[in-house]
Amino acid sequence: MKEKKDCKIVQDLLPNYVEKLTNEETNQYIKEHLAECKECNKIYENMQKDLGIHHKRSDAKAINYMKKYNHKLKTLKIILLIIFLLFVVVVGRKTWILSSLSHKAQETETQETRNFRSKVINYKDGEVIIWDSYSKGDVILLYITTYGENTNKKEQIIYKSSEEKFVLTDDGETKTMKELGDVFINPISFTSDLFLENIWLAMTTSLEKITLQGQECYMIRDGDMEKFINPDTGLAIKLVDNVVNRTSDYYYEFGNVTDEDVARPDTTGYVVEE
Numbered sequence: 001m002k003e004k005k006d007c008k009i010v011q012d013l014l015p016n017y018v019e020k021l022t023n024e025e026t027n028q029y030i031k032e033h034l035a036e037c038k039e040c041n042k043i044y045e046n047m048q049k050d051l052g053i054h055h056k057r058s059d060a061k062a063i064n065y066m067k068k069y070n071h072k073l074k075t076l077k078i079i080l081l082i083i084f085l086l087f088v089v090v091v092g093r094k095t096w097i098l099s100s101l102s103h104k105a106q107e108t109e110t111q112e113t114r115n116f117r118s119k120v121i122n123y124k125d126g127e128v129i130i131w132d133s134y135s136k137g138d139v140i141l142l143y144i145t146t147y148g149e150n151t152n153k154k155e156q157i158i159y160k161s162s163e164e165k166f167v168l169t170d171d172g173e174t175k176t177m178k179e180l181g182d183v184f185i186n187p188i189s190f191t192s193d194l195f196l197e198n199i200w201l202a203m204t205t206s207l208e209k210i211t212l213q214g215q216e217c218y219m220i221r222d223g224d225m226e227k228f229i230n231p232d233t234g235l236a237i238k239l240v241d242n243v244v245n246r247t248s249d250y251y252y253e254f255g256n257v258t259d260e261d262v263a264r265p266d267t268t269g270y271v272v273e274e
Helices: 002-018 024-036 038-112 195-204
Strands: 115-124 127-136 139-148 154-160 165-170 175-179 206-212 215-222 225-229 236-241 246-254 271-273
Touching (some): 002 024, 002 038, 195 215
Parallel strands (some): 175 271
Antiparallel strands (some): 115 127, 115 246, 127 139, 139 154, 206 215, 215 225, 225 236, 236 246
C-alpha cells in the first residue's frame, strides 16, 4: 500500500523532476524510488524521451526563427545601405552642382564687378520696385523707382564716388538730398562660397534643371521659395517667394558701363536734409 502511495507521489513529481524544478531533497527521494521501482523508472524514461523530442522541436523552431530573423536583418541592412548610398549620390551630385555654380558666380564677380549693370524688378501686392544700378570702378549710380496702384510714383537716386555719397528722393511732392554711409552693389547668387553650407543646401532643398522663358537654368526649391540660377554665370535669374507673394527678376550686363552712365546726377532743386 505504501509502495503504491509512493509511486503516485513520485509520478506526480516526475514532470517537475524531469524539468529540473524540484529541490535537492525531493530529487534524492525520487532517485531512491526510481532505483527500486521499474514501473516509475519506465515512466521517467518515457518522459525523458518526450522531453528530448520536445527540446529538439523547440531548438529547430528557434534555429528557423533565428535564420529568418538574420535573413530579414541582412535584407534590412542591404536596403538601408542602398538608401544611404542613393542619399550620398544624390546629395553629392547636388553639392557638386551648387559648388560649381558658386565658383562660377565668384569668378564672374571677381572679373566683372568693377564694370557692370544690374537690374532687379520686384513685384509684390500690386507694387513694382525697379532697382537699376551702374557700377564702374569706385563709382556707383543706382536708380530706385517705385510704382503702386494707389500711391504716387517715387524715385530715388543713390550716388557713390570716392568724394561723396548721397541719395536723392522725389516722391512727386518734395525733393530731398541726404548724405549716405557706404554703398555696395554686387551681383546676386543663391549659392554659398562655403562648401558645408552647400552640403546643407543640397540636403534641405530640391534642385533641378529646367527651362525658364526659353533659357536653361537650375531651380532651387526651398520650401515655398523658388530660386532660378543661370548655369553659365552662377548668378540669380529669378526669385519667387510664395509666402509673401513676391517675385524678383534679375538682369546683368558686364563690361558695357561708360563714364556717362555713372555721371554725377543733377542735384538742382533738391533740399538738403541733415
